[in-house]
Amino acid sequence: MNWLVTWLMLATVLMLLAWGMLRRERIYQFPFLVGVITFAFILPQIPGLADDRFLPKGGYAKTIAFTIVCLAMCWLGWSSNARPFSFFRWDFREKRLLMASFFFSVTGAFFYYKLSRLPGDMTVGVQMSGAPVAYLFFARFMNYGMAIAVLCFARRYSWTAAFIIGVDLIFYFDRIVVTGKRAEAVELVMMFALAFWFYRGWVVPRTIMLGGVLAGTLLMNSMSDYRTITRANSSPAWQDIAQINVAANFDDLLKSGGPEMRNAIWRIHHTEETFDFDYGKFHWNRLIFNYVPAQLVGSKIKESLMMEMPAAARDYDPLTGTTETGMADAFQSFWYFGALKFLLLAYVMSRLWASAKSGEMSAQLVYIFSIVPAIHAISHQTDWVLTVWVHMLIFLLPTLAWCRNRAPDIHPYYSRMAHSLAFGASR
Template sequence: MNIFLVFCLLGAVLLLIGWGMGRPERIYEFPFLTGVISFSFILPQVPGLAVDSFLPEAAFARTAVFMMMCLFMCWWGWGAKAKPLGFFRIDFDEGRLLIVAALLSIAGAYFYYELSRLPGDLTIAVQMTGIPVVYIFFSRLLSYGLAIAALCLARRFSWWACLILAFDLVFYLDRIVITGKRAEAIELVMIFALAWWFYRGLTIPRSLIIVALFLGTLLMNSMGEYRSITKANSAPVWDEIKRIDVAGNLSKVLRDGGDEMRNAVLRINNTATSMEFDYGKFHWNRLVFSYVPAQLVGAEVKQSFMLPMPPVARDYDPITGTTETGMTDAFESFWYLGAFKFFLLAYLVRRIWVTANRGEFAAQFTYVLSIIPSIHAISHQTDWVLMVWVHMLMFAAPALAFAIIPSRRRSRYGMNPSSLAAGG
């Protein structure tokens, strides 16, 4: 039965990828990218777990069925009729946008620099706390500056935009290379790819996407070893990196199963056994954890904002640095009905996508920085994109307000050379 479910799960993922191959622009859309991360990150972990006799009976089957439900919801929610979001209909002055991009980039670069000065054992392949978390929190401003500059450059060439991007890439690439951050690497590619799609109608060749998919799957399970090397040396040591057995690491995961999916199987099984659910309190607690600073209000006050959660099984002991997948928190919230979290997420992201394709700069900015956290709902937690949206409201929205043109000075689809809104 478990082997049959493995093939069903493979079929579901391939259907999402095949759907994305149907039209060029679909490679930037949520269902296809969900299929990509499922193929490269989730699927290699599944075969070994399907034959693991130490897992509770029926636990694997329950998780596999629920994951297929979640993947279906990702496709169904995206396919629902979605109208543009009216609050994104804002005109921006391009010159001021570049000023905002420069200021955000400088601010974010400072925290990137401070983060890079910390020892590797505090920032690489560990659960960060304290000062590193603060630096990570504010370094996100650099991503905002980079996204704004990339969108402006895609619309119209500007030396100022090029200078901002060159400055940002020094810090961005340093973090990707030193800490082996997959999410930042993919996000960087998507920022530029989407900017050129929105303003030039250009897409990455689908043949190149397929090559990248298989190459990414091959490398995915060696990132832990890469990070161990950079952590020990606070920098890449290429002689050691070249000796990483990439094919052997993938083969081991296929044979033994992956830690993330094992975590998911155990947590989902515990919830199905106890029938104790958090009914969405997980998201509130994550907001409190991320945005209520214990250094200012005190640990006791911060804890008082937390809502009580069902207990975790006593014998559950995940490996530090591993995730539990978004299927876990979805199931723990509403049982099998938790799959509707993915429907809601897909629908909301779809509306942003539709608005962005109408030429609204604010929606384009939001989409390029939301799509990667959105697909991490499958591999990590369903709250990632919510955290990103809250962060945008706190920092990006006030900064962008400086560049707003108070009223539309042109017809809806006319183009003022100094403004960005309804594309041209």
């Protein structure tokens, strides 16, 4: 039974990848990218677990079967004919957008600089708390500045946008290289790829995309070694990094199994045994954790705002730095019906894509910042994208409102023409 569901899982992932290869723009869409992260991060972890005698009986087959259902929901919830969201229909003044980009970039760069001055053992491969969390929270502003500048530059070459991009890239590369952040690296690539797709119709060749997926699959599983080195030295020690045996690490993962899927198996098994669900309280608690600062309101008040969660199994002790996968928290919330989280996420992402493709610059920004945390709903937790949306709602939305072009109403024909010229002709 274990190997049957393993092969079914492989077939499901390959179908998602094949679906993305059929049309060139699909490589930027949610179902294909879910297939990519599952292929690179989840699949290599499961062969070594299929015959693991120390896992709970039936736990492996149950978890893999539920994962297949979640992947299917990511495809079923996506609609190629989705309607754009009407509330993204805003026109913008390019001058104000560049001013906002500059402000976001300067503010975010300052906090990235503050973060980079901290010792590596406080920021690399650890659960951050205190000042590093605050610095990272506001450093996110630089991502907004970068994305706005890239979209402006893709639409119309501008020295101002190019300057902002150049400066921001320095901080981006520092963050990626020093801390080995895979999510930031993927977000940076997607930022440029999507911007030039939306405005110039450029698409990364599918052969290069697949080559990147294979290379990423091999390298991803050596990131813990990379981070261990950078944490010890507070910077990359290239001689030590060159000694990392990528092939041996990958082979060991295939044979021994991965910790993330092991965590998921235990979490799902325990939930099935106790039938104790959180019914979505997990998401509320994560929002409180991320947006209520204990330094200001106090730990007691912050804890009082959180809802009581089901108790973890006594024999469950995940390794520090590992995740439990989004399948585990979805199952913990609503049993097998938790797969509907992925159906809803895919539906929202399809409408975001439709809005972005129609030329709405605000939707393009939201899609750029949503796609990476959305696919991490598979590998990490389903709350990541919600956390990002709340951050954008608090900080990005007011800024975009200031950048709006509030021209008086004119004839609909010229209004449509103005919309096309102002920001984003439909592709």
